[in-house]
């Protein structure tokens with residue numbers, strides 16, 4: 001049996017991580033075997049690359065190096081975690097995947113999107129998600145949520161979170177355009193709502209895919 005690959009995408013501050021954990025618990029409760037993982041990261045090597053990418057002390061990383069580091073982390077993650085889990089028939093829930101690179105490194109940093117698609121095709125051995133949930137939020141709402149979260153946790157914004165509102169407008173538009181070009185795979189969920197309401201919408205969507 002082949003597994004099922006679900007990714008969640010959206011701007012920083014959209015609440016992806018919380019929603020994915022709730023979805024994992026929901027699917028486990030239904031008796032499915034589920035792996036929850038994230039990008040950049042998901043393996044010891046990929047988590048090291050994540051630290052390099054997010055550490056403000058890394059300073060200016062040129063756009064191509066940034067794109068290649070995300071792709072390198074992804075290659076390891078696919079080979080070590082995602083593909084084996086899918087081959088074992090598991091549901092893989094992944095917090096971000098190639099679409100984040102298309103949007104952040106492609107549209108955000110100005111690299112030709114086709115170049116991002118090509119290096120990631122190589123990195124992922126060509127796998128694509130079966131379903132992608134996009135949590136849509138305006139950049140203003142996202143930044144406000146991030147500021148609140150970081151204040152509560154007394155943590156600083158990471159290297160990517162320090163980007164301008166203009167960058168996040170490009171990110172949002174990029175996601176909405178991707179959703180338009182792949183309507184079968186992409187489901188857009190309005191994320192300016194309570195955690196419970198967003199989760200209800202996600203569960204309703206998932207129940208359509210898994211006749212439980």
Ligand code: TYD
Pocket residue numbers: 011012013014016017039040054070095096097098099100101102104105160161
């Ligand atoms: P993430 O841990 O999802 O941050 P958050 O939970 O705050 O949304 O992702 C870390 C950052 O890395 C985030 O700002 C988006 C960025 N990113 C890219 O620029 N390209 C990529 O391919 C991926 C996976 C993430």
